[in-house]
Amino acid sequence: MTLPNDDAPTPRDACVQSLLDHAVNRVRADTIAFARLIGAKLASGALQELGLPRDTLGALAARHFPGAVLSGAMPLEAFPEHPDATQHQSFVDDLRRLLLRHERPPIANAIDAWCLATIVSTACLRGDHLWRDLGLDGRDDVTDIMTRHYPRLVARNVDNLRWKRFLAEQVALDKGRTPGPAPGCPGCEDFGFCFPKT
Secondary structure (H helix, E strand, O other): OOOOOOOOOOHHHHHHHHHHHOOOOOOOHHHHHHHHHHHHHHHHOOHHHHOOOHHHHHHHHHHHOHHHHHHOOOOHHHOOOOOOOOOOHHHHHHHHHHHHHOOOOOOOOHHHHHHHHHHHHHHOOOOOOHHHHOOOOOHHHHHHHHHHHOHHHHHOOOOOOOHHHHHHHHHHHHOOOOOOOOOOHHHOOOHHHHOOOO
16 A cells, blocks of 8 residues: 655646746746646646636746746647636626736736736636635735735725635726625635625
8 A cells, every 4th residue: 555645746736846847937926926826727627717818828838937838738739719708707807907907017028917817807706715716825825916916906905805805896996886796705615704694
C-alpha cells in the first residue's frame, strides 16, 4: 500500500508551478496572480470559468507564460473559442467596466487589465466566496489583488464587506439601483450573514 505524500503538491499548485516555470518574470506580482487564477482553473478542468475568449487567454498566456502553450501546459485547443453567454452578462459587463475605471494608473497592459477585470467579474456569478470562486487560498489573496489594481475602490469598502457583496453593491450604486447580491451570492454558505432577513 502506498501512503499519500503530504509534501506532494496539489493539482492546483502543480498547474501554478508549471505556468510559473514558463513565466517571463516569475516574481512579478501580476504574473504570480495570473498563474494562480489560471492554474486553479486548469487543475479543475474549468478554464471556461475564467470568462475569457480563447484568443484573449492565449494573448495573456503568451505575455506571461510564453512556453506554456507550446509545451502543452496550457491546452488552449480544448478551450472554447468564446465563453458561453450568461443570463447575467450585463452584470459581468457592468462590473468589468467599473473595475477598469478604477484600475490603478498607469495600466501596464490593457489585455492584462481587461482579463483581470473579466476573471473577477465572472467569478461573481458562482455561488461561493469570491476567493474560492477564483481558486485562491483566502480573502487576503483577493484583497491583495484588489489593493494592487483597484485601490480607490478598496478604499470605499469601509465596512469591510465580503468582496463579492461589496462589488455587487458598487455596481448597483454606479447604476443608480438599490444594492443587492451578486448573481452568485444566493448559492453561498454565508448568504444569510451578508443578507440577513429583516
